[in-house]
Amino acid sequence: MAMLEARDITLTFRGLAALLNVSFSVEQGQIASLIGPNGAGKTSMLNCISGRYHPDEGQIALNGRDMLPMAAHDRVKAGLSRTFQNIALFKGLSVLDNLMVGRHVRLDYGLLSSLFYWGKARRSEDLHRRRIEEIIDFLGLSPHRHQVAGKLPYGVQKRVELGRALAGEPELLLLDEPMAGMNLEETEDMARYILDINEEWGITVLLVEHDMGVVMDISDHVVVLDFGQVLAAGTPAQVQADPDVIAAYLGSENASFIGR
Amino acid sequence: MRGKCGLFHTSYASETRFFQSGFQKLSLGLFLVLLLCSPFFLSNYQVSMLNMINIAVIGAVALNLLTGCCGQISLGHGAFIGVGAYTTGLCTLAGWPFFAALLFGGLVTAVVGMLFGIPSLRLKGIYLAIATLAAQLILSYVFLHWTSVTGGAIGMGLDAPVILGMSLDNDAKMFYLTFGVAAASVLLVANILRTRHGRAFVAIRDFHQSAESVGVNLFAYKLQAFAVSSFLAGIAGGLWAHYTMYITPEQFDIMLSIQYLAMIIIGGLGSVLGSIFGAVFVTLLPEFLGVLAQWAGSFFPNISMYFLALREGIFGLILVLFLIFEPEGLAHRWRLIKAYWKLYPFAH
Ligand SMILES: Nc1ncnc2c1ncn2[C@@H]1O[C@H](COP(=O)(O)OP(=O)(O)OP(=O)(O)O)[C@@H](O)[C@H]1O
Ligand SMILES: [Mg+2]
Numbered sequence: 001m002a003m004l005e006a007r008d009i010t011l012t013f014r015g016l017a018a019l020l021n022v023s024f025s026v027e028q029g030q031i032a033s034l035i036g037p038n039g040a041g042k043t044s045m046l047n048c049i050s051g052r053y054h055p056d057e058g059q060i061a062l063n064g065r066d067m068l069p070m071a072a073h074d075r076v077k078a079g080l081s082r083t084f085q086n087i088a089l090f091k092g093l094s095v096l097d098n099l100m101v102g103r104h105v106r107l108d109y110g111l112l113s114s115l116f117y118w119g120k121a122r123r124s125e126d127l128h129r130r131r132i133e134e135i136i137d138f139l140g141l142s143p144h145r146h147q148v149a150g151k152l153p154y155g156v157q158k159r160v161e162l163g164r165a166l167a168g169e170p171e172l173l174l175l176d177e178p179m180a181g182m183n184l185e186e187t188e189d190m191a192r193y194i195l196d197i198n199e200e201w202g203i204t205v206l207l208v209e210h211d212m213g214v215v216m217d218i219s220d221h222v223v224v225l226d227f228g229q230v231l232a233a234g235t236p237a238q239v240q241a242d243p244d245v246i247a248a249y250l251g252s253e254n255a256s257f258i259g260r
Numbered sequence: 261m262r263g264k265c266g267l268f269h270t271s272y273a274s275e276t277r278f279f280q281s282g283f284q285k286l287s288l289g290l291f292l293v294l295l296l297c298s299p300f301f302l303s304n305y306q307v308s309m310l311n312m313i314n315i316a317v318i319g320a321v322a323l324n325l326l327t328g329c330c331g332q333i334s335l336g337h338g339a340f341i342g343v344g345a346y347t348t349g350l351c352t353l354a355g356w357p358f359f360a361a362l363l364f365g366g367l368v369t370a371v372v373g374m375l376f377g378i379p380s381l382r383l384k385g386i387y388l389a390i391a392t393l394a395a396q397l398i399l400s401y402v403f404l405h406w407t408s409v410t411g412g413a414i415g416m417g418l419d420a421p422v423i424l425g426m427s428l429d430n431d432a433k434m435f436y437l438t439f440g441v442a443a444a445s446v447l448l449v450a451n452i453l454r455t456r457h458g459r460a461f462v463a464i465r466d467f468h469q470s471a472e473s474v475g476v477n478l479f480a481y482k483l484q485a486f487a488v489s490s491f492l493a494g495i496a497g498g499l500w501a502h503y504t505m506y507i508t509p510e511q512f513d514i515m516l517s518i519q520y521l522a523m524i525i526i527g528g529l530g531s532v533l534g535s536i537f538g539a540v541f542v543t544l545l546p547e548f549l550g551v552l553a554q555w556a557g558s559f560f561p562n563i564s565m566y567f568l569a570l571r572e573g574i575f576g577l578i579l580v581l582f583l584i585f586e587p588e589g590l591a592h593r594w595r596l597i598k599a600y601w602k603l604y605p606f607a608h
Contacts, residue, residue, distance in 0.1 A: 050473060051472075052469065052472075052473070071477070072472045072473065073472050073475045073476055073477045073478070074475075076473070076474060076475030077475060081473075081474075082473055084469075084470070084473075088467050088469060088470040088473075089466075089467070089470070090462060090463050090466035090467055090470065090471075091466050091467070092462060092465070092466050092530070093459070093462055093463070093466065097459055097462075100456075100459055101456075101459045101460065101462075101463045101471070101474055101476075102474050104456055104459070104460060104463075104474050104475050104476055105474070105475035107456045109455075109456070111457055111484055111488070113455075114451060114452050114455040114456065114457040114458070115448045115451055115452055115488070116448070116451060117451040117454070117455065121455050121456075122273070125272075125454075125455065126271075126272050126273055129272040130272070133272075164470075164474065165474075167474075168474060168475065
C-alpha cells in the first residue's frame with residue numbers, strides 16, 4: 001500500500017477546474033516530485049492534501065486513512081507537515097519559538113498546566129526542546145536561534161520553515177518550492193537537507209519544484225501536471241523521455257528542462 | 261563593576277526563566293518590597309491610585325493576551341469587566357465568601373467572552389472589532405435594563421470584601437488584595453506566553469494559515485484566548501466593584517473598553533511588561549493633567565476649567581501621538597534604555 005494515495009481529485013474555482021481527475025501515489029520512503037508549468041495546479045494539489053482546499057471529488061488517503069473528512073489541523077497529527085511557496089513564518093516569534101510552534105501537536109499538556117507552568121508543562125517543554133535543538137543543529141540555525149524570524153535573510157527563513165515542518169515529526173513532508181529564489185549554493189544545501197531528511201530520518205517527501213536539475217537528481221518518482229491534469233508519471237528517466245512531457249515543456253519558459 | 265559580556269545557559273530550563281540575571285531579581289525584589297511597604301508611607305489618596313493601577317493591570321494584561329498576542333481585537337472588554345463586577349457583586353450580596361464570588365465572576369465572564377468570541381472564527385480585524393463592539397452595546401443595554409438583577413441606572417451597592425473575617429474597609433488593606441491578584445494575573449499570563457498555548461496564540465496572530473498547518477486548531481485556540489482574557493477581565497471587574505463599593509452601568513461603557521485598548525497600545529501590544537506600563541500611564545494620566553492644569557492655572561487663571569472639558573480630547577491626542585511616535589509602546593522604549601545601559605559606556 002502506498003503511503004499517500006490521491007485518487008481522481010477534482011478541484012474547481014467558480015466552475016474552472018484547477019485539478020481534473022488527478023491520481024497519483026507516493027510510496028513510503030520515496031522522494032516524489034510534482035512538477036509542471038506555472039499554474040498547472042501543483043500548489044492546489046498540496047493544499048488539497050494538507051487540508052487548505054477541499055476538492056470537489058476524489059479521495060486522498062495517508063497510510064490508508066481517509067484524509068478528506070479531517071480538518072487541516074488534525075492531519076498534522078496524522079503525520080503530515082508542509083512548507084509554503086511564499087514564506088509563511090511567524091514573523092514576530094524567534095526561530096526557536098517558530099520551531100516549538102511546529103511541535104505543537106507533539107506537546108499535549110493542557111491550558112491549566114500552561115497557566116501555572118506546572119510539572120507536566122515544564123517537563124515537556126524541556127524534553128521537546130532537546131529534539132528542537134537537534135533540528136536546529138541539523139539545519140545550521142544555531143546562530144539565529146534567538147533572532148526574530150521576520151528579520152532573517154530569505155535563505156535562512158526558508159530553512160526555518162523547513163525546520164518548523166520537521167518539528168512536527170511528519171511521516172510525509174510536503175515541500176512547496178523550497179529552492180525558489182535561492183542561489184546555487186543555497187539550492188545545493190537545501191537538496192542535501194532533503195536527501196538527509198529522507199535517508200537518515202526516514203521521512204517520505206513530496207516535493208514541488210521548478211529547478212529540474214534538482215528534481216531529476218534527487219527524486220525517486222516524478223509526477224508531471226499540466227493544466228490540472230496528470231501528463232505523465234514515472235522515474236526521472238521515464239518522464240524525461242516522455243513525448244507528451246517534451247511537447248508540453250518545449251516552447252515554454254521551462255524549456256531548459258530538456259537540456260539538463 | 262563586575263560586568264558580564266553575555267549570558268550563558270547550562271540548561272534549557274534556565275533559558276526560559278523570567279529573570280535571567282541576579283541583578284534583575286534583586287532590583288525587582290527591592291521594588292516589590294518598596295511597593296508592599298508603600299501603604300505605610302503614602303497618603304490614602306496615593307494608595308487609592310495604586311489600587312486603581314493594580315486593577316487596571318489585571319484588565320490590561322488580559323486584553324493584551326487577546327488583542328496583542330492572539331491578534332483578536334476586542335472592543336468589548338469594558339463590558340466584560342462589567343459582567344465580572346455584577347456577577348461577583350450578586351454573589352457576595354447572596355452571602356458567598358469573597359474569593360468564591362470573585363472566581364465565579366471570572367468564570368461567568370469567561371463563558372460570556374467565549375460566546376462573543378465565536379464570531380472570531382469568521383471575522384478578522386475591523387470586522388471582529390465591530391462584532392465585539394456589538395457585544396459591548398448589548399451588554400451595556402443588559403446592565404441598564406435588567407433592573408431586577410443589576411439595579412439598572414440606580415446601580416448596585418456592595419460591601420467591602422471580607423476575607424477570613426477581616427473586612428478590607430480601607431485603601432491600605434485593599435491594596436494587598438488588589439496587588440496580590442494583579443501579581444497572580446501577570447504571572448499566569450506570562451506563564452501562558454512561554455508555553456504551547458501562548459505560542460499558538462502568537463502563531464494565530466502572525467500567520468493563521470501557517471498556524472493551522474502546524475496543527476493549531478484555530479477555533480479552539482481563539483476561544484481559549486477569549487476565555488482566559490475574559491476570565492481575568494471578570495476578576496478585574498469583581499475587584500473594582502468591591503473596591504468602589506458601588507457600580508452603575510456607565511462605569512462599563514465603551515469608554516472603558518477604549519481606555520483599556522489605549523493602555524495596551526501605549527504600553528506595547530503583546531508585551532506583559534507593556535500592559536503594566538500602559539495601565540500605570542493611563543491611570544495616572546488624569547492626575548498628571550490635573551497637576552498640569554493647576555500649574556498652568558497660576559499663569560492663566562481660567563485654564564483649569566478648559567482642561568477638564570478637554571480631558572478626553574487630550575487623552576485622544578496622546579494616544580495618536582503614541583501611535584505615530586512610539587508605535588511599539590513603552591515596553592519597547594524600556595528595552596532600548598536597558599540595552600543602552602547594559603553596554604554603557606561602550607554603546608556602538
Ligand atoms: N484560491 C484560489 N482561487 C481561485 N483560483 C485559484 C486559487 N488557487 C489556485 N487557483 C487557480 O488554480 C490554478 C492552479 O494554481 P496553482 O497555484 O495550484 O499552480 P502552481 O502549479 O502551484 O503554479 P506555480 O508554479 O506558479 O506555483 C491557477 O490557474 C490558479 O489561478
Ligand atoms: Mg505553486
